[in-house]
Amino acid sequence: MKTDSIFYKLFLTIPSSFFELIGISGNEAKNYKFTSREVKQLSFRMDGLFVPTNSNSDQPFYLVEVQFQPKEELYYRIFSELFLYLRQYQPTNSWRVVVIYPTRSVEREEAHQFGDMLTLERVQRIYLDELAPINSLGVEIVKLVVEPEETAVDVAKSLVEKTQIQLTDVVRQENIIELIETIIV
Template sequence: MKTDSIFYQIFLKFPRSFFDLIGESSTAVDNYQFTSREVKQLSFRLDGLFLPTGEETDLPFYLVEVQFQPDPDFYYRLFSEFFLVLKQYKPPYPWQIVVIYASRQIEREQSLHFGDFLGLSRIRRIYLDELGQAANSSLGIGVIKLVVESQEQAVSVAQALIEQTKNQLTDETIQKNLIDLIENIIVYKFPLKSREEIEAMFNLSDLKQTKVYQEALAEGEEKGIILGKQQGEANLVLRLLTRRFGEISPTLVEGIRGLSVEQLEDLAEALLDFRSEEDLRQWLQVNR
């Protein structure tokens, strides 16, 4: 599972979850925009940035990194890239770095070179398996922790989160977006299962509340068409792409509708990493 992509989708669609995770007031989200920054000439991008929306502020900007695999070079890469970004953009805010680990065992501190850095209050390390009661009291943290739940627990936890979402969120758009995220996490946690099998885990009713399924179903009803699996998968992928990039060019739509079910499932996973319509175009050139 591409955990970094899933986390960035969570922070993009439900940014309050990040501030719950770091113990800040959920109202802090009103002062931030979740975005990314590319370092020119060096061809790398920092994807997880919470930037204050106003320039005249003492609020910090947050760099968020998700690390779910042991990597002895992680802190070498993180700090070198981060300070290059500071040099290039010189943001008018103080900084904070937040690193999210599945567990403490994954971390490779490299204390010889970074022990002093990691002791700074500006750098926070969060271990999802140590969240304890916080994961039960906060909807946002619960969704984040769902990423590391075992397959045995994931479905029941997801069902409880869906009910919590319906009960706690009054904004219909935010509610549906969060249910959609919960669905995506479950889909990626069961890579060998079909959508039909995953729907069956939820007795169909919960997943059918997501925006993707509602819109695809409504489209089919309006046209009086009973969608086949390939057509249904194509419509779902197109809905996701349209929500992300706006109207997709007719040539690309035609190319997507010509993909097999297997190719559409691959595209549904890959699109989480797309930054522009050009990424989609390149993916189709390679995979068709």
């Protein structure tokens, strides 16, 4: 799906945007490597995984799922992937699950099976259309994905300008501008 690859590229290019999105300092990104892992049984491929670069740390790993289409079986899959991953890799770090939705209406909660798990502090659901304004280039790019067509081009232009002003690394600047253009197309 297009949004999966956009978010994968976004979190790979601007990993701080993920941490700012979940309410943690973007500086935390320097302690993590963003990747995608396949869990061998049934060949599950996770949307994304933020794994601490220091496995001896108290930092959790984050399983990230981006879901832009309603899927009744989503939480069955996420928690299956999580527990298969835990069994297969036996990480020393604790876990967190972050599910990113464009709107609350896309979520299919399955409260009967997963109600208790969804209330755990380890599970965070983010609805992009409900995000409060955050002064972060990365989060603003994330929000561009759900920006209405009428305003998306203007917002994208503004983000390109911010990128050119805020970033001095030309290669990083070009990568982020390319990402913004990909979202708009």
